[in-house]
Amino acid sequence: MKREQNSMFWNDHFKLGLFPPNVSGGMTSTAAPERWQATWEQNLKLAQAADRAGLDFLLPASRWIGYGGETGFQRSVLETIPWASAVLACTERITAFSTVYAPLFHPILAAMQMATIDQIGYGRFGLNVVCGWRPDEFEMFGTERDWHASRYDRAAEWIELVRGVWTNEDPFDYIGDHYRAIGAQGHPKPYGGTQPIVMNAGYSEAGRRFAAKHADFFFTNVFNLDDRAARELGAFRELAAANGRPDTTICLTAMIVSRDTRAEAEEYLDHYTRRHADPGAVELIIERMEVNVPAGREAQWRERIAASSGLGLIIGSHDEVAEQLAAFAAAGYGGAAVGLVNYLDELSVVSDEIIPRLEARGVRQPTT
Incomplete structure (x- = not known):
């Protein structure tokens, strides 16, 4: 594909994708009977339907240990490298991401795997x-988690080495503080002489600095279009521009x-968050994420975790949801990964209700 x-490369086009369909429960720790099981059969049908419907991308989550509870929230995971390979082999136009833990995959191995998927x-x-x-996930692999700032230093070397394999025709040496490779090489290169999109x-x-320097797409969590969100958006744009990336696309993640x-x-929100709650999973999410729940707001926070794993929530009529997404587009956001x-x-809600309304508002171009 050119x-x-x-x-994903169109200007004036608010991108829409699904996140994370490869894990059981998706974004919602609910015991509702219709909750997402994330079987391959479901993912195959979804990928092909989303492709036909004109969505722009599918974004998986990398998860190695689930969150327990009655449902075993996010216990079942289709690992993202073979998942993306299979999705792309069965679709025609949609972009599929792999979510890769840099500390767990050697960059040369990852570069070759991903170049193959891109082909x-x-x-x-x-x-x-x-x-x-x-x-607990790092303990399972027998490795220590880097301290917060240093892990992004390691990730910077990781992506530099990956891109080196993607772009250098001849063997090259890479000597860093975290990686050392002599005679690094890899063929074939990614498809068509280009490089895959990199997001963070x-x-x-520290994460924002890394994204500003290395990412084509930056996904962030935003709840409201308030002054704080505007400041953070502007600050990241300045940081990305200072790193030679003025065109970095900033997207939000929301249920x-x-x-x-x-x-x-x-x-329906009441149905899946209150009447069919999975409190065991919610409590483990709070524990693992080390969430500082504000005093007096415990119930509200637990409902937010159940509704969207603590990420954004966009709720309303089809017109109201489209209007909220259009407002994000007007504020400078380039797309959304939605749960x-x-x-x-519910795919038809996105394809038949929300997308036409966004196109009518002029923030999205037709893709089909």
Whole structure:
């Protein structure tokens, strides 16, 4: 696929993708009977349906240990490198990412795996590079988690070595503080003489510095378009420009609950977060994420965790949800990775209700 045909590279086009369909439960630690199981059969149907519907990307989560509870939230995970390879082999235009823990994959091995996937997808592969944060997952692999700032120094060397393998025709040497490679090489290169999209979703200051220097797409968590969000958006744009990346695309991550009316949307939110809660999973998420729950707001925070794993939540009628997304576009955000309780059941909400409204508002171009 030529870059001008790939909607991830279009200007004035609010990108929409699904996150994270490869893990059981997706973004929601709910015991609702329709909750997402994340089987390969479901993912295959979803990928092909999303491809036909004109969505821009599919973004998986990398998870090695789930969150327990009644449902075993995020216990079942389709590992993201073979997942992306299979998705791209079965679709025609949508971009598929792999979410790769840099400390757990040697960069030369990862570079070769990802170049192969990009060949399979004819240039539609994207890399979401992450550093990892859960101590129990690192313990399972028998490795120590880097201290917060130093792990991004390591990740910077990792992505430099990956890109070196992607771009150097001849063997090269790489000597860093964390990686040493003599005669590094890899063939074939990514498809068409280009490089895969690189994204990052670091929320800390160190993470933002890393993304500003190395990422084409930066995904962030934002709850409201308030003054703080505007300041953070502007600050990141300045930081990216200072690192020679003025065109970095900034996207948000959010759960979407969209129905014909706001009352119906709120009723469904109540259905999957309160009437069918999985409190065991919610408590373990809070523990693992080391969330400081404000005093007096414990119930509200637990509902937020159940609704969207603590990420953003966009709720309302189809018109209201489209208006909120259009407002993010007007503020300078370039797209959204959205979660749904059941991606297959609710895909038509995105494709038939939200996307046409965004196109009518002029913030998104037709892709089909």
